[in-house]
Amino acid sequence: MAEHRPPPSVLLAGGGTAGHVNPLLAVADELLRRHPNARLTVLGTAEGLESRLVPEHGLPLAVVPRVPLPRRPTLDWFRLPVRLRDAVRAAGAAIDESGAQVVVGFGGYVATPAYLAARRRRLPVVIHEQNARAGLANRLGARWARSVAVTFPGTSLRGAQVTGLPLRAPIARLIEQRSVDREGTRAAAATELGLDAALPTLLVSGGSLGAVSVNTAVAGAAADLLASGIQVLHLTGAGKADAVRTALVDVPGAERYHVREYLTEMQLALAVADVVIGRSGAGTVCEQAALGIPAVYVPLPIGNGEQRLNAAAVVAAGGGLLVEDTDLDPAWVRTHLPVLLVGDAAAETRERMGRAAASVGVRDAAARVARLVEAELP
Template sequence: MKIVVSGGGTGGHIYPALALIREIKKQQKDCTFLYIGTQQGLESKLVPRENIPFKSIHITGFKRKLSFENIKTIVRFLKGVQESKKILKEFGADVVIGTGGYVCGPVVYAAAKLGIPTIIHEQNSVPGLTNKFLSKYVDKIAVCFEEAKNYFPKQKTILTGNPRASEVLNQDGEKGLRSVGLDPHRATVLIVGGSRGARPINEAVLKVMSELGEKPYQVLYVTGDVHYEKVSEEIRLIGNPANVVIKPFVHNMPEVLAGVDLTVARAGATTLAELTALGIPSILIPSPYVTNNHQEKNARALVSHGAAEILLEKDLSGKSLVSMIDSILLDNEKLHSMKTAAKKQGIQDAADRLFHLIKQLTKKN
């Protein structure tokens, strides 16, 4: 089977695609893959590292306001469709999967027009413009949140979950905590603002560093590479408590996640898929700077099931953050209840579900 995958722009679109490819390779070794992205996107760096054949097309996203740039984008889209048709024909694609980002637009649309089976995968609770557009043309729509079903044609839409979730399972949490200098037998909270970090979260944590040092739990505080030097300067002035480990980035995050009891994080779809797969309660601080405010909607979907608590950035302070951490981590009954609720929201076999969908579509053809 020849499978084309397209997704780009952010890790939230790319990591699920790579996780799906890895899982399919395990299950069916005779599958061949081609990844179509943009040369400017993160996918142009991440995909070749996985030894997956990569081709690029030139495309840009639509502006939400009327502008002359959107006319150029339409022209690029039409050119991208023609480029994509040529690539798909040369590769002999049996199925095309779009995991999000504007690059999927011309690729998946071209496949639909060629009569190739198509699937889009929506990671968020609220879909972006590209997937809304493609939903009219594709054969199947895979979603990660029940709430996302409301935006798509009912007969096409299936809850599959996020393939990235399966990659955090079966990890050695004790080994993960030891690798970052933490005690695996002590209650642990992970505070992380994403791969690049988040300045408002860092500022809040720094204000209560001394207070965190007096807590019975331990803290892994991941600043993000961009902010690490500035945070380190502040720590030199105020001191680094023995129970707080500060890192710029954690390369073995799936292994570390498996050992933590509570996570403070943004509310990106991939993060939530990992947390729910492992049944980790969370305090979610949604980024207010994302399209359609989808992170807050992602967070509220988990909050409504009792799996997380939300702390809006406008309400974030050191005091409010520590208070919320204490209210969960120091209350065994609440912690257990949130763990159970988080686990119920997790879909651990997402990659299997998607592969089953692929096989169903290709059999029909």
């Protein structure tokens, strides 16, 4: 008589930002594709992005208290033991109730209690680190994790293996669509965005919050950009559009400079973009590289320097340019962007940069991480 095996059960822990939630959902999708009967539970907070995105994705969300790990001594140090104890207890309850056989962590506030609760139960832990410079939670969890997956070469975690970044479903679909009909995909996206598919297109995006320095530099060079005959799609970030629109007053060709605060369907912008200028968050770099889009990366000038590291491999391969935030001004934009967008030489340069970016881009990272999880299932 054939042995009846219960469906696999996996707890995925990650939240707070899109950088943690998007890879988590991509791996969840891949696990369900491989194991349609799998029981997946997501561990998150009530405040983070996951509180909306996970239920929208059709997955159950188990909530744990948010436990920030202070980087320097503050009053939060004295509150940490009690907060962490409560969070570990909640994470343990989620593991027990779901019957999880493996815990998969993506970093962030939620991951630490998940790792500690899993360790107490002697459950295998699989970690994915999004950024080139690992966060505190994953540095802790990697000490006893069975597998540690990283997005970028050179990430310093014990036992790290490079898998790349699991791509969001809309980006994975765009890659497939472009492989079948690149020009048709571009034309359809241009129509939806109100753009001209025949014009060279510069996409400006500073991330979900926008980037004032990027906005100011590109808008300040609008007259020269438009005089070259290109069109611009500028995603300014919430509350930052008016300053860009003001810079366009009386500029000839301003009807080809399209300003939006944000775009939910970012895959449409990437489908039509010939060159992108913006920040170098891990998700941004990995998506653009996987799509083979030439880019100008402007690392965030604050934080731990991870954005510079995120872009390093693509820039080294010749798939992008890196410019410091302090060096980016309208004069830099006038000098460096039109030559990437206008003329036969520009097209050849973009083709070369696109191939270079794609050479370091990873398209099957979700499958790679899913295989690590499968290896730990009983």
